[in-house]
Each structure stands twice: as C-alpha cells, then as structure tokens.
Amino acid sequence: MDEKKIRVLIAKPGLDGHDRGAKVVARALRDAGMEVIYTGLRQTPEQIVETAIQEDVNVIGLSILSGAHTHLFPKVMELLKENNIEDIVVIGGGVIPEEDISELKKVGVDEIFTSGTDTRDIIKFIKQKVK
Amino acid sequence: MFNKDEIKKVKQLREEWENNALRKTLERFPERKEKFVTGSGKEVARLYTPDNLEEFDYIKDLNFPGEFPYTRGVQPTMYRGRLWTMRQYAGFGTAKESNKRYKYLLKQGQTGLSVAFDLPTQIGYDSDHPMALGEVGKVGVAIDSLKDMEILFDDIPLDKVSTSMTINAPATILLAMYIAVAEKQGVSPDKLKGTIQNDVLKEYIARGTYIFPPAPSMRLITNIFEFCFKEMPQWNTISISGYHIREAGATAVQEVAFTLADGIAYVEAAIKIGLNVDDFAPRLSFFFNAHNDLLEEVAKFRAARRLWARIMKERFGAKNKKSLMLRFHTQTAGCTLTAQQPDNNIIRVTIQALAAVLGGTQSLHTNSRDEALALPAEDSVRIALRTQQVIAYESGVTETIDPLAGSYYVETLTNEIEKQALEYIEKIDKLGGVPRAIEQGFIQQEIQNSAYQYQKEIEEGKRIVVGVNKFQIKEELPKGLLKVDPEVERGQVERLRELKETRDNQKAKASLDALKRAARTEANLMHYILDCVKSYVTLGEICNVLRSVFGEYKESVKL
Secondary structure, X not given: OOOOOOEEEEEOEOOOOOOHHHHHHHHHHHHOOOEEEEOOOOEOHHHHHHHHHHOOOOEEEEEEOOOOHHHHHHHHHHXXXXXXXXXXXXXXXXXXXXXXXXXXXXXXXXXXXXOOOOHHHHHHHHHHHOO | OOOHHHHHHHHHHHHHHHHHHHHHHHHHOOOOOXXXXXXXXXEOOOOOOHHHHOOOOHHHHHOOOOOOOOOOOOOOOHHHOOOOEEOOEEOOEOHHHHHHHHHHHHHOOOOOEEEOEOHXXXXXXXXXXXXXXXOOXXXXXXXOOHHHHHHHOOOOOOOOOEEEEOOOOXXXXXXXXXXXXXXXOOOOHHHOEEEEOOOOHHHHHHHOOOOOOHHHHHHHHHHHHHHXXXXXXXXXXXEEEOHHHHHOOOOHHHHHHHHHHHHHHHHHHHHHOOOOHHHHHHHXXXXXXXXXXXXXXXXXXXXXXXHHHHHHHHHOOOOOHHHHOOOEXXXXXXXXXXXXXXXXXXXXXXXXXXXXXXXXXXXXEOOOOOOOOOEOOHHHHHHHHHHHHHHHHOOOOOOOOOOOOOOHHHHHHHHHHHHHHHHHHHHHHHHOOHHHHHHOOHHHHHHHHHHHHHXXXXXXXOOOOEOOOEOOOOOOOOOOOEOOOOHHHHHHHHHHHHHHHHOOHHHHHHHHHHHHHHHOOOOOOHHHHHHHHHOOOOHHHHHHHHHHHHOOOOOOOOO
C-alpha cells in the first residue's frame, strides 16, 4: 500500500506581497513528497480555513512579512477552533520577533520558522507532527 | 582597446603560463572549489586578460561620462560635481510619527525624503476597511486623505526637499495629494522635485500591491506621464523597479532584463496613446538592487545603463540625450540581511552600497542591520546613513569617475550581462511583451526557479552565508525592537470617521461622481483625482470608484 501523502496548504494571509519564502517552502515540501496547495496573495483568515477544510489538509503554513501576524495568525486559530478542527498542524513563517513567537504558540500555532530557516528543518518538523 | 598583435602575444604567453607555472601550482595546491560562480551563479574564470576583450571598442562600448551609451555614467563629472542623494526609505505608524522621523533624518544630513506607505494605502483601502485590519501603519505610514498628507509634510518645505514615494497602483492619488499639500505651502507643481514609483508591472511580477488589471493600470501610468510633462517638469514620473524583482529571487541578469522589459512596455504604452518619446522619456527613472557580489553588481549597473541607451536610441528612435540616460536609485538587498548576528548586516550593507556607488547610482538607500527582525530602530537607521557618508567622504572612490572601467573582469561581466539580458528581452518580445509574459507566468516562473536554486545552494553548503550556515554562534534574540502601537489603527479609524463627518460631503460626492464618469471615457484622470483629494475624498473612496469601473486584477498562481 502507498503511504498517504501529507497534504499542506501554504497561505499568504493579509495584504503582504512578499511571497518568495512561501513559494520556496511550497516547492521544497513538494520535492519532499508532500501534496502542496498554494493560495496566492491576499487571503482572509476565513478563506484560508475554508480552503484547508475543502482540501482536507494536514498542515497549514502561514507566511507574513508585514507585521500583521499578531492579528491574522490568532484569527486563523480562532476559526479553526470554531470549526472544531484540532488535527491540523499550523506553522508560520516570516519576519516575526521573538516576543511574538511565544504569544502565537500560546494560541495554538505549532511552530514559527523565521528568516534563515533550512527547509529541511520544516520538512522534518512536519513529518514528526503528522503521523 | 588592444591591437591584434598584442592579443596574440597575450594568448601565447597565457598558454605558456597555464602549462607551466599554473599547472605546477594546481598539482600541489588544488583550488578551493571546482567551479567558481558569481552571486547570481554565473561562472567566473580564474583570470581575465586582454583577450577576453578582443572585440572591445572604447568609444562604442564605453565612451566618456555623459556621452552615449553612458556606460561610465550619466553626468560628465559624476560625484566630483555632486554626490548621490542619500535617501533612506522611512515611514511607519501615523503621519505625525513619520513626520518626526523625516525631520530627524534631514537633521542627520539626509538629502532627500523617501516615503513608505502601509499596505492598505498601497492597495487602495482606507484604514477602516476589513482587509486593513492588523495592517494599518505596519510597513509604512497610513494615509487615508489629504488631511494625513498635510500632517506628514508639516514644516517640511516642499520646494527645498526632493521626495520619493513608494506608491504604485494608487500613484495618481498620492501624487495629487502631494501637489495639494504643496499648493497650501504656496509651492506650484513645476517647482516640485521627486519620484513616484508608479510601476505596476513589477507589482504583478514580484511585489504584489496591484489593484487594477494591466490595461487600466497602464492608462493611469500614462496619464501621469502626460500630466507631468505639462505641469511637473522636474518630477520623475515612474521608477521602473528591478529592486523587488531581485528580492523575489532573480539573478543580476534577470533583474536587468525584466526591469528594462518593463521599461519597454511603458514606453510602448505611452507612444500608443500619442505621446512623443522625447516628451516623457527624460523623466523615466529606474530603481535597482545592490546585492553582495561587488563586481558583478558594478557590472550590472553599467550594463543596464548601456543597454537602456541602446534600446531608446535604436528601438524607439529617441533623440533627446536625456531620453537615453538611465538614471537610477539603489537600495541595498534586504534579502541578504540575516536575523542571525544582525551586526554583520552592517558589513553586508557597506559592500552593497559601495557597489551602487562604483556603479554610478543617483541616489541610495542603505538598509538597517535589524531589518530581518523588525522595523529599523533609530540608531540602526543612523548607522545605515553613516555608512553612505563614510563611503562618500572617506573611501576615496568618489574622486574619479567610474574607477573600475577597463578592468578585464568588470568589462567582460558588463558585456555578458548586457548580452544575456538582451536575450531575455528578445524572448519576452516573442511572447508578446511583458503583460502577456506575466499572464503566462513566464517571468514569475523564471524568478521562482532562481530563488529555489539559491535556497538549495545554501542548504547544500555550496553557498556560504556567514552566521547562518557557517560560523554560527548561540545567541539571544534581541529584545526591544521597534513595534507599531496597535493604537495607531484605532486612532486612524477615528480620524477617518471625523473627516467624513466634517468635510463638505456634497462637494466630495460631486467630485467622485465626476471621476467615475471620466473613468468610463478615455480622459486623463489626473485633474479629476486632484479635485477629489482637494475635496477630502479618501483614498479608499477614490479606489472603490475606480475598481467599480476598471475591475480588479487576479493573480495567476503557478508553482
């Protein structure tokens, strides 16, 4: 039997247009054998959660470099909770200061990967988390 | 540059050297790597000699500064006459806070302003729009109406400073607001000096702050060309930007190719609506990135200048010398800054800034060391500005013009970059021009491939980033970084509510209706937009009207 592929949604919430990181990570995950859906820019938290449900993903990866993560990441977590979704791993990336990381983890974000991260660390993290 | 006999002799002696001295050394001490490459991955030879420049023609390829094809620079005296404009991109939070930062920078010896707007402003949303939530004042200053713009430039004499505004899709609106503020200071439009970015094509390619589809966007851009030709002769009507294309992962060649291809698209659009090339081309300006590979970057700037001059002359038949000159702003490469050991970024920025100066830039922004972590703090911004001042006043590179000219390596690289960029431009022409190439995802895909390649090289250890994949240390992440107070958003929304209550709403509505009617025709919209902003119609209201007529752009996503 084939092992089921891990399904990942890479999303760009908010108005930020920096998508280099999101696209590089998306490709690295795909090359690592995962099924990757990339949303494109300017997604609302509602759209992201809806897509995640429709696409039945195991992981949501959120990327923001504008500083709006403090508002948008918790909003995504809140919507997941409202929809009784607990089994989706949520990771984030971007320009995110240390003091915000602990706050984001408190609301349920599993891990934050900042500038300089090796994509192999992200792949490893996802494979450990999604069983 | 060399006669045939000389070249022959060099070739012969070179062969001897390779077979004897070099071979012996290589046998005992192999080189560090099998293949040496530039920052963009171009293969670099061990040594460059006159035979690399066999076809080189000094007058045809370089000529004198201020003379076609401007390889050595656009002015006859370059930095001996006047240094570049030191222009730090800044803006955050409210107009009041940003105004304070501008005054601080001017006091520190900065010579021009550069306004950063927040994302809602750049995408045409007022601060109270649902999509603006969490973004107000974050990456730049929030501007909703002329009221904010009046505060932003309070006590800054607009006839004395030159101002660059990083605004694209709503460029007409911010330009109109700037004109209106100047008018209140008693400064007429013809006295205003500065630049609006106004480059929407690269927004579709790399930066993401588009609003409207390409056709109406090109119309707004050419509206500005036409308006400024008549009313603002000192204003740079566009800043055709490779910066963001490079940040998105492009190589040096791709940066030159895609930027100049965008430039070609704008020139074609303006000619199509009946403008004369020599009427608008002198006010076109460019914006490039300065990356880490010092000599490749210098060659890149020189190649871009030469290639643009040739395109304007040969392809568009421009006659005015100013139409042929590629004048550009440079910013050091944000994507090279590391969150690890952030002080190392000061050194990176120094090398990059030096490349820009050796490449003959007209203005320069140097990044602050902490920008991979957060908004730059005041002392970091000061160091960044001091970096430029040290290069300007202490390094000596400004005392003669284009000092790297004639270097076998730099000239060879300049030739190669020009040639390869031209090949890309020809390919884009075959695809039907830039807007079509964007639609097909060609340009985006080329950039993504380069970005992915770059990342893989870092992870495979083929590319060393000091402090990231080599020479790492255990370090505490810095605390106390500059953050935008969430109160900014609330205050901004409150002021917007007040404005809508206190302005003459009848007048506001009338000017908006007039704009809507004009948008449906072929009219130049600048005067209508100017009427709107003077009636304190908000940026969001104007963009909504234009959205209703023009529609919105949808990105074509390809991985």
